[in-house]
Amino acid sequence: MTWALVVRSLFRHPVRTALVVAGIAVAAALLLDMVMLSGGMERSFSRMLLSRGFQIRLSPKGTLPFDTEAMIPAITPILDDLRADPDVERVGPVLATSLHVRVGDSLLTLVGYGVDPAGQGLYELEAGADLVPGDSTGLLVSEPAAAAAGWQIGDTIRLQGRLDPQSARAEAERVVTVRGVVRFLYDARGQRSVGADFRVMQRLGRFPDADPASMVMVKVRADDRVDSVAARIARTHRTVEVNSVAALVVQFRSRLVYFQQLSLILATISLVVGVLLVGTILTITVSERIGEFAVLRGIGVRRARVVRLVMAEGAVLTAAGAIGGVILGLATARYLDAILTSFPGLPAAISFFVPERTAIAKAAVAVFVAGVAASGYPAWLAARAPIAETLRADAE
Amino acid sequence: MSSFGVVLLLHGLALAASTAQPLPGIAIERRLADRYRLAVGDTVRLTPAADRPAARYLVEAIYQPKADPATALRGEYQIRFHLPELSRLLGAADRVDRIAVLGRPGIPADSTAFRLNQPAFGYRAYPSERIASESSRTFAVVSRFHRAIGVISIVASAVFLLCIMLLKVEERRLDAAVMRMIGISRATVFRAFVLEATLVAAVGSGLGVGLAAVAGALTNWVYRRRFETSLVFSHLSPDIVAFGVGLSLVLGVAVGALAARRLVTARPLALWRRAG
Numbered sequence: 001m002t003w004a005l006v007v008r009s010l011f012r013h014p015v016r017t018a019l020v021v022a023g024i025a026v027a028a029a030l031l032l033d034m035v036m037l038s039g040g041m042e043r044s045f046s047r048m049l050l051s052r053g054f055q056i057r058l059s060p061k062g063t064l065p066f067d068t069e070a071m072i073p074a075i076t077p078i079l080d081d082l083r084a085d086p087d088v089e090r091v092g093p094v095l096a097t098s099l100h101v102r103v104g105d106s107l108l109t110l111v112g113y114g115v116d117p118a119g120q121g122l123y124e125l126e127a128g129a130d131l132v133p134g135d136s137t138g139l140l141v142s143e144p145a146a147a148a149a150g151w152q153i154g155d156t157i158r159l160q161g162r163l164d165p166q167s168a169r170a171e172a173e174r175v176v177t178v179r180g181v182v183r184f185l186y187d188a189r190g191q192r193s194v195g196a197d198f199r200v201m202q203r204l205g206r207f208p209d210a211d212p213a214s215m216v217m218v219k220v221r222a223d224d225r226v227d228s229v230a231a232r233i234a235r236t237h238r239t240v241e242v243n244s245v246a247a248l249v250v251q252f253r254s255r256l257v258y259f260q261q262l263s264l265i266l267a268t269i270s271l272v273v274g275v276l277l278v279g280t281i282l283t284i285t286v287s288e289r290i291g292e293f294a295v296l297r298g299i300g301v302r303r304a305r306v307v308r309l310v311m312a313e314g315a316v317l318t319a320a321g322a323i324g325g326v327i328l329g330l331a332t333a334r335y336l337d338a339i340l341t342s343f344p345g346l347p348a349a350i351s352f353f354v355p356e357r358t359a360i361a362k363a364a365v366a367v368f369v370a371g372v373a374a375s376g377y378p379a380w381l382a383a384r385a386p387i388a389e390t391l392r393a394d395a396e
Numbered sequence: 397m398s399s400f401g402v403v404l405l406l407h408g409l410a411l412a413a414s415t416a417q418p419l420p421g422i423a424i425e426r427r428l429a430d431r432y433r434l435a436v437g438d439t440v441r442l443t444p445a446a447d448r449p450a451a452r453y454l455v456e457a458i459y460q461p462k463a464d465p466a467t468a469l470r471g472e473y474q475i476r477f478h479l480p481e482l483s484r485l486l487g488a489a490d491r492v493d494r495i496a497v498l499g500r501p502g503i504p505a506d507s508t509a510f511r512l513n514q515p516a517f518g519y520r521a522y523p524s525e526r527i528a529s530e531s532s533r534t535f536a537v538v539s540r541f542h543r544a545i546g547v548i549s550i551v552a553s554a555v556f557l558l559c560i561m562l563l564k565v566e567e568r569r570l571d572a573a574v575m576r577m578i579g580i581s582r583a584t585v586f587r588a589f590v591l592e593a594t595l596v597a598a599v600g601s602g603l604g605v606g607l608a609a610v611a612g613a614l615t616n617w618v619y620r621r622r623f624e625t626s627l628v629f630s631h632l633s634p635d636i637v638a639f640g641v642g643l644s645l646v647l648g649v650a651v652g653a654l655a656a657r658r659l660v661t662a663r664p665l666a667l668w669r670r671a672g
Contacts, residue, residue: 016562023555030548060445070445239445257622266545270552277556284563332548339540344533 006312009289020281021320024371027274028325032363033333033353034267038260040354045252048349049245051185052121054092054217055226057248058233058240064251065243066096066186071212072240081236082218087229092119092217093198097205100160100170103149107168110145111193112159113184114201114213121185121217123195128153128180136197139176142184145192151178159194161204172204189341189348216240259352271370274321278314279374286310286378293382294390303383310382314375315368322367326360420481421456427624428473429458442475444486451485453477465535468625497521550643557597557647564596565589565655572659573667582660589659593652594645601644605637 010017060070082091095114100107117131131138155178160170184193220229226244234242333353340352441450483489499508505523512521575585612630619629
């Protein structure tokens, strides 16, 4: 009987009910978007860093990986030491440098990555063949680089490094063959990148005699030993910065604190709007129908049942609004994500709004609980109305 | 003094010490001085990399850099060197990252940049406007995001306003019925309700502007402390106030008029019955 009464009551004012549901839906959509925004960046960043299973990064002291042009000098003894560690499964040194190739009569600038094929965590092969250890003439190219230069798998090209800015003459050159097309995991959209053997890239890049690396990726055998291995590496190699993925996520979070606080503020506002909407509408509805509730009480309906009746009305309104809000929120999240992922230089793998079941459930439950709680006051008003006085006032 | 925004690793810091040879001077920004309790006359040791030897410098000045949104959120510290000193420290003699060129009055920057690029090897000339446009792309993205969130907020508040105004006027069914029955014309009743809706919308808008001003001040206070900057994070401009108030008034009056029209077109007895 309660639900039948609730439905009948809501359909008595269809325009009003539709507007309330629409209002709750928009508030719920904003809340869902903000819940996704608050945790989505971190999850997406963490997923990107862990996509190849490497849990530790070594970078030049005082920097984060690829944050500056600084390099770790004399990397070979560090790599030997890491490879000798029984807890370490794989080690992947990376050197990033600027390279150039001649395309027609112009010079195309590329980002060159030096990788160790035996322990790379930088790319995923999309077409052709991967580099094999010791392949000093192979080249992997990103789709944008291949498109810009018009390369096909099997093409032979001449890479130029250390270009003299005055004469535009290269100090180092290397003839290589395109082995495959890859997706570099940390590249921005449209970034023209190529990958070659680590030692080849050292010879093409700056300071070839310094035995440099931009970053080293380390894969630890057991996940529960990541922190202890990172601490041990940091103690042994004091000239490098050692960060686990968890520590990098903390650093990332501190840089994106603005978005997290914005999401918290907007999520709170959307909840407040939802609560105000349900609370106000139901309070006005209850005062309109106060005589009806007095009649119900007069014919023996208990206070608890009247409370349930009003709260059920609030629950139906918020449930309908929450369902609409989830659909609307997922649609707007795609649009907002498209805006934020157009940040210049942002890796293409990063997403700001990650639709996960927990985020959707959190937002829906928060809206539902807030809506039901907001109907508590009108329910109390309906239940505590004195029967005789209310009926008399209503009759007059 | 050159103005390179270069971040260097602070290898070690020592308080003032007298030295036989005059040390090269540097200027450090106020936040860095506060962070490491440095004062003018102190000696610091700086190195470009952890494994390279450190050189000693004398803090000659402490300065407050211009608030720059591009760097404020990164929290990096800046030190200014005399150009030859920085070159010596980095081991990159006779090299610069950028050269600022001030053109003669009346000559367009575009044509100067074009001429400079004709024989150029090793550099590229850009008009300042283009650099500003390129470096503000990040903020253009943030601005687009804010606009999108703003549209969602406006839709939410518009629906909220619609509900409230609709209920507010419908609540007055009995009053409308009584007014009509004692002979007050439809037009007068309509005007009265629209006026009431306008007043409610105006008071609500005023309160909203006050709330926004307080929220904006709080936002600026929190973020300026958080990022140690004088940047303005929240700016309530007259345009924004006019847009917010205008939208609220238009919505409030439109919905009030819609609801009032429903009241005045209904028969007074029907209104009386529904109000009862």
